[in-house]
Amino acid sequence: MSIRSKTTAAVASAAAMAFFAGTALAASPGAPGAGDPYFPKYGNGGYDVSHYDIRLNYNPTGDQLSGTTTILAKATQDLTQFNLDFLLKVKSVRVNNVPASFVSDDGELTLTPRGGVRKGQDLTIVVTYADSPSTVKNGNGFTAWTKTPDGALAIGEPEIASWWFPSNDHPTDKATFDVNVAVPTGVEAISNGTFVGQTRQINGYTRWNWRSTKPQATYLTFLTIGQFELRQGTTPSGQPYVNAYSERLGDNADAAKASIERTPEVVEFLSENFGPYPFEAQGGVVTPNLGYALENQTRPTYDTGFFRRGANTYVVAHELGHQWFGDSVSVHHWRDIWLNEGFASYAEFLWSEHVGEGTAQENADFTYDLYPADSEFWNVLPGDPGAGAVFDGAVYDRGALAVHALRVAVGDEKFFEILKTWVAEKKYSDATIEEFIALAERVSGQQLDQLFQTWLFTKGKPAEAPGRSADV
Numbered sequence: 445m446s447i448r449s450k451t452t453a454a455v456a457s458a459a460a461m462a463f464f465a466g467t468a469l470a471a472s473p474g475a476p477g478a479g480d481p482y483f484p485k486y487g488n489g490g491y492d493v494s495h496y497d498i499r500l501n502y503n504p505t506g507d508q509l510s511g512t513t514t515i516l517a518k519a520t521q522d523l524t525q526f527n528l529d530f531l532l533k534v535k536s537v538r539v540n541n542v543p544a545s546f547v548s549d550d551g552e553l554t555l556t557p558r559g560g561v562r563k564g565q566d567l568t569i570v571v572t573y574a575d576s577p578s579t580v581k582n583g584n585g586f587t588a589w590t591k592t593p594d595g596a597l598a599i600g601e602p603e604i605a606s607w608w609f610p611s612n613d614h615p616t617d618k619a620t621f622d623v624n625v626a627v628p629t630g631v632e633a634i635s636n637g638t639f640v641g642q643t644r645q646i647n648g649y650t651r652w653n654w655r656s657t658k659p660q661a662t663y664l665t666f667l668t669i670g671q672f673e674l675r676q677g678t679t680p681s682g683q684p685y686v687n688a689y690s691e692r693l694g695d696n697a698d699a700a701k702a703s704i705e706r707t708p709e710v711v712e713f714l715s716e717n718f719g720p721y722p723f724e725a726q727g728g729v730v731t732p733n734l735g736y737a738l739e740n741q742t743r744p745t746y747d748t749g750f751f752r753r754g755a756n757t758y759v760v761a762h763e764l765g766h767q768w769f770g771d772s773v774s775v776h777h778w779r780d781i782w783l784n785e786g787f788a789s790y791a792e793f794l795w796s797e798h799v800g801e802g803t804a805q806e807n808a809d810f811t812y813d814l815y816p817a818d819s820e821f822w823n824v825l826p827g828d829p830g831a832g833a834v835f836d837g838a839v840y841d842r843g844a845l846a847v848h849a850l851r852v853a854v855g856d857e858k859f860f861e862i863l864k865t866w867v868a869e870k871k872y873s874d875a876t877i878e879e880f881i882a883l884a885e886r887v888s889g890q891q892l893d894q895l896f897q898t899w900l901f902t903k904g905k906p907a908e909a910p911g912r913s914a915d916v
């Protein structure tokens with residue numbers, strides 16, 4: 445053994461030590477949250493997801509869900525470990541084909557990939573799991589997954605993903621989706637986007653394959669399983685649609701159809717006001733057991749109760765309004781919820797005027813008069829309602845009044861230019877209320893701080909209904 449070779453070895457190991465020392469200094473655990481002030485544990489840091497492939501089996505008898513989610517992502521920093529948001533029992537995890545150790549704790553699945561991850565590295569994360577989701581509770585003792593008599597509903601806002609797929613569960617990290625779910629043949633399994641067909645499985649199961657090709661938030665990704673009547677076809681604008689009606693709608697079934705079947709008409713009307721419809725498919729799902737409606741991307745879900753007095757196209761206009769305001773342009777923080785609910789509620793005012801049931805101004809007057817000045821309603825700030833009040837009535841109704849106040853202040857031409865510019869500039873992305881105000885000021889050339897201060901950020905009933913004419 446020569447001195448020379450010994451020297452070489454020493455040099456080599458010094459270089460190796462320097463390399464690992466450098467890595468150890470830069471690499472750190474990914475943050476367990478996305479930095480949302482209302483919900484600090486939602487989402488995670490250190491990586492960016494581009495695609496989810498969710499491949500599951502569901503047995504409605506016994507609420508048994510099992511399968512695999514494959515996540516394509518890219519590391520945004522050097523990582524020693526990182527988190528996914530997930531509540532179900534995990535069987536195995538692989539990162540780039542190598543088994544990774546993992547720990548599940550209160551909705552955070554922490555992965556430690558062997559050798560760490562470098563900034564910019566492509567990640568393929570494979571998580572296999574099996575659980576009975578309706579029995580799984582989050583830290584608040586709450587279950588978002590709903591077991592129904594004939595299946596299940598994975599629908600919720602802001603929380604649902606953690607009950608059926610591991611994710612970076614925050615609207616600031618959207619991705620495309622394939623949702624492929626096998627259920628007993630004869631049962632329907634419905635999700636977002638385009639229906640790509642069925643595949644027969646072993647043991648009497650049929651797999652339903654759905655694909656979303658536009659960026660989609662985790663909470664807007666849904667799964668509905670049960671006995672449904674499906675209606676599908678192509679809209680006049682050339683888009684595929686699938687509507688699904690639970691076989692348990694009873695007397696509401698026809699009123700539901702008289703509403704949901706008009707989805708393409710409502711989309712067409714809203715497109716004239718907001719700009720082109722942002723997605724590749726349309727539809728609606730009507731079911732009992734939900735208790736509200738939710739703007740699931742391309743295919744909102746409606747509780748049957750909305751149709752108990754006949755057709756209700758207002759809720760359709762609301763949920764479809766969200767396709768622009770909420771789904772394509774998403775909240776940056778959940779605090780920005782007015783960007784969703786204020787504008788979806790205003791879509792109802794616009795629809796009312798369109799169908800001749802009252803102008804937007806008349807709806808604004810009516811809404812303003814609905815709440816007396818001493819009502820608690822006026823103490824919830826649509827611009828910052830608090831984590832416990834993101835769906836408070838004030839976010840919707842006072843939120844719509846704020847939108848109308850803007851319209852009155854800038855005039856119709858600038859108002860619709862603001863809406864269209866907003867959805868075009870922020871398409872498939874996320875945004876804050878502050879960014880909306882800045883854009884409204886830019887497009888209108890007006891100083892609007894006082895208006896938004898009054899309608900979004902100040903407690904108490906503003907002195908006047910926006911735009912009400914003095915002689916009425």
Ligand code: ARG
Pocket residue numbers: 600601602736737738739762763785835
């Ligand atoms: N974004 C839905 C809508 O306005 C409301 C969701 C309410 N969520 C709930 N858990 N109730 O249509």
Ligand code: ZN
Pocket residue numbers: 762766784785788789
């Ligand atoms: Zn809404």
